Amino acid sequence: MEKQNSGFMNKFQAVLEKYVVPVAMKISQQRHLAAVRDGLTILVPVTIIGGFAILLAMPPVDATVKATNLLTSFLCAWRDFAATYSSTLMIPYNLTIGAISIYVVLGVAYRLCKYYKMDTISNLITTILVYLCVAGIPTAYTVGDATVTAIPLTNIGASGMFTAILVAIGVIEINHFFIKKNLVIRLPDSVPPNVAAPFNVLIPGIASLVFFMGIDGLCHILIGTGFSGLIYAIFQPLLSATGSLPSIIIINLLMTTFWFFGVHGGNMLGVVVTPVTTAALALNAEAYAAGKELPCIFAGAFNTVYGGYISYMAVVLCLLFFSKASQSKSIAKIAVVSTAFNINEPVIFGLPTVLNPFTLIIFYICNNLNVAIAYGLMSSGFLGKFYISLPFTVPGPLQAWLASMDIKAIFVWFGLLVLDVIIAAPFMKAYDKQLLAEGENAEA
Secondary structure (H helix, E strand, O other): OOHHHHHHHHHHHHHHHHHHHHHHHHHHOOOHHHHHHHHOOOOOOHHHHHHHHHHHHHHOOOOOOOOOHHEEEEEHHHHHHHHHHHHHHHHHHHHHHHHHHHHHHHHHHHHHHHHHHHHHHHHHHHHHHHHHHHHOEEEEEEEEEEEEEEEOHHHHHHHHHHHHHHHHHHHHHHHHHHHHHHOOOOOOOOHHHHHHHHOOOOHHHHHHHHHHHHHHHHHHHHHHHHOOOOHHHHHHHHHHHHHHHHHHHHHHHHHHHHHHHHOOOOHHHHHHHHHHHHHHHHHHHHHHHHOOOOOOOOOHHHHHOOOOOHHHHHHHHHHHHHHOOHHHHHHHHHHHHHHHOOOHHHHHHOOOOOOHHHHHHHHHHHHHHHHHHHHHHHHHHOOOOOOOOOOOOHHHHHHHHHOOOOOHHHHHHHOOOOOOHHHHHHHHHHHHHEEEEEEHHHOO
């Protein structure tokens, strides 16, 4: 039976490596998709700063809370401090998550520039100019007796993210085409490169500006909204569909399968997942700042916090509690600390979980059961949704709490961990028996 299972797994692995992995690799390495994935990764510090800013400015403390003990005294002092200085505390949020599309343009354009080995700064300036001319059009406001012209944050916030991605890709591609065809202003070789570089993008920049402003004007004429409004209307259903529970389960199944064969599942699907979860996190932060209901469940690190962070820890705990084989026992002792901080490589490659059918079944069941339960609790309103971004090394239960500022998240996280340990225990015991048998055969 064991040989039959081994033969099946080898055949399945061969099929996957021949047909599925090459396609997935091509998709993940496609220059535009990779630029989007890697460009949005650059934004992590920006979203963390914005998240902490909104947390300071808008503490999750009800107005009815009274200072009756040390904890409530602290919360009330925080609430009063935020009420006094909210306008100042909100500045970092308004200029980070509130204007996130600006950073999206820069991040995606930067990565695509690096791919083409183009001058970075001059192309980034051109890209941000074109984006602002399309999506950040200044509006006149009357303030008292004065007229003030300003760019509405709503135009360059989360709703403008997908426009920012398209503009960044479009401008860099246009610039690259003009430079490749030598349709640029060439200065003598004696001119320093830092002086010549801006002139190289002058003609391509004008072409990009005319192209995108022309499309924007045409959209206003034909459908009554600009290019940015059209793109948001197109991508809004996609955002909702990708954030549905069936979509999340499919994403988890694919990621787990890739990891099973030693392929980085996050990188494979990051080109699809990262733009969606980043946009959803920004939309939730905007809603929280406006005092509205948070619209998105599949936001930020929801999938990993309630998925892999829990199931990997469950596997490690099962090894610590039930394992008798020296190999797995020693790995568990080493991995327990790193896994607590969401660094799972010691388990992935040390246990290993790669090509391990026992852990594959555990992750298939636990990851999807965890997110389904968390999804249902958030959908019902029992559990808070994520609107704050945190470093990935923040331990799972703390991240679940701080990302949503809902203390119940800690208890839900540990409850799911207990459930995962119960599910994983029989599989890990079976795996341990296999390791012990292999050790006895090797000694014989």
